[in-house]
Amino acid sequence: MRILRVAQKVYPEVPGGGTYHVHAMSRDQAAMGHDVTLLTVRHDESLPHFEKRAGYTVVRYDPACSALGNDISPGLARYLFSANDFDVVHAHSHLYFSTNLAALRRRLGDVPLALTNHGLYSQSAPKWVFDLYLRSVGQWTFEQADVVFCYTDEDRDRVREFGVDSRIEVVSNGVDTERFTPAGDESDRIEHDGSVVLFVGRLVEGKRPQDPVRAVARLPDELDAKLYMVGDGPMRSELEAMAGEEVTFLGQVPYEEMPQVYRSGDVLVLPSRAEGLPRTVLEAMASGLPVVVSDLEQVAPVVGGAGVTVSVGHVEGFVAGIETVLDGGVGDPRSRVEGRFDWAETVGRTTEVLEGL
Template identity: 50%
Template sequence: MRILRVAQDIFPDKVGGAPYHIHALSRDQAEMGHDVTVLTVSNDQSLPQTEQRAGYTLVRLSPRIELFGNALFAGTVKYLRNAREYDVVHAHSHLFSSSNLTAAYSRVTDIPLAVTCHGLMSQRVPEWFSRFHLNTVGRFTYNAADVLFSYTALERERLRDLGVSSDIRVIHNGIDVDRFTPVGKTYDRITDATGPAVVFVGRLVEGKRPRDVLKAFQIVQDNIPEAKLFLCGDGPLRDKLEQIVERENMRESIRFLERVPYQEMPAVYRAADLFVLASRTEGFPRSVMESMACATPVLSTRLEQTEQVIEQAGQTVPVGDTTALAEAMSSMLDDRDALRKLGQAGREIVMREYDWSETVEQTTQALGTISTSTPSQQQVDSDQAEEQVIPAGSNTEHEQ
């Protein structure tokens, strides 16, 4: 198949679960023999507008305007005019104007369109605006899709309640279970510290509620003074969080790891005794599944998308309840045997239900059902691409 993927963010230009998902899916589909082009946005003039990366073609367009981190590409419509050169267009998330515009263009031209829902609510904008956008532009975008991918059956129900009538396929957000394992190197900056280690992984933004993690950890230290908290990530709240740590004289117990290269993330999870997430909303966070794959238990806020899975391998508490978060953190760190059993349970769940190779296979098969190319033409395209594709072991991509 010839696939045009439209995505505002892509790894490693941008870090995060969705950007990495888009990159890895494009990489692996290219390795399968498909011709993949990714249309994205970048204002970094040092990067080429077009490049070959990990077997797929990456096209960067300049942002024309940006609001709440949502960029409208300059030249998007002009590029979409060539969309008929592709068998299918795959857009990502209703939260980005590029996906909304792609949906509108697809409606007019009848180009086969797939859309992946990476979560219904945004962490970048006020909640009222996110709900308004979902019930208007978001619903339009999803109804324009010939096939819509959601991570969970619950998310599919929410989309139906929203009034989305498109064909919805539930495809789990899988993890590379060969990379994220309990056995292997651990992260020195964590293992060199004494005491139980708690790790937060994510962007330092309001939606992730990292201040709740700091406040809860202060309470934990009353019971477990030797415990350490490691914040892995960066973002606009970094300075404010550092000021809190300095003001509360917690520099020795709370440490900022900033951005850790993605290839080193398994070592971070392995070194931790507990992974904590305090978000007010999430899609199906990759960091949770990566932690579980490494047999590191999870403590998270109670989010309907993830609650059922996490409570089989950790604990959940109400959003914004820092006292409950602290109590759960303390009780989990106090029972080492229970932590070990929760970690093993998490690894088993990911191995059984969230293997990344199945995510790629199921997504590719679904795209094939709406593709304009015939099965015989797809085989011809695949055979031709196999002669050009970069072998899996020879590409030099840098992942994060």
């Protein structure tokens, strides 16, 4: 099968759960014998136009302009509309212009289109903006797809609420539970004998990284808690200005080191206002790390009794949730993930659906 994968951003140039998903899916489908080409926008002029890596081909085109962090590339559009020798186009995230182009190409052509929903709302723009988008261009983009992949039943239902009639397949996001496990070394980057609180994610408004900074500052002194912020982004300077000595900024940590980082923590905090099914939460739980997360309808059922869910923006709720976890008041996180969110199953099921198109 010849697969043209379309993604606005890719790993490792742009770190993140969604970009790693795209990379790992391409790598593993190539290892299965499929011919995978990844079409993307070039964010670094030093990167080559064509590159072969991890068994698949990357084709990059420069952006001409940008709106709301959404790069627009005429070169990408030309390639997409001239690529007629693929069996399927698989676009990632309806939030990007490249996926809108893939939808237009499907409207005008014969090559089937699959679209993976990595989360309905953007982390970098107000919710009302994307409510308008989802009821117009976003809905139209979903409607052009021969199949839409959603991570959870809840996400499927949310897509349907916007009037989307396309076929939807629920294929859970997954992680490598043999890499992310409680057994193994801890990270040399984390040096604290007290309670270790982790935040892992981009430092952008939609992730609400200010909430764990404020919450840890309000924890009782006897917990001797320290917050480690793993990730980078435009809010870093603002967060550093508000943070006390109880917060350490690690910046971007190589993905290969993340199992050790999770093993070094006592609790992961993810206070996002919007998510799909966050890879960070699954990785942490697979590593035996309890979580305190926003009470999002597609995330809460996964966490179950192995963590605490809190209303978005409720800092005191995050304080109480962290205390509950540190007091041992939750169940075994790994048991919630193992056997239910396996990456090999994610790849296998996705590939099976693509072959059926």
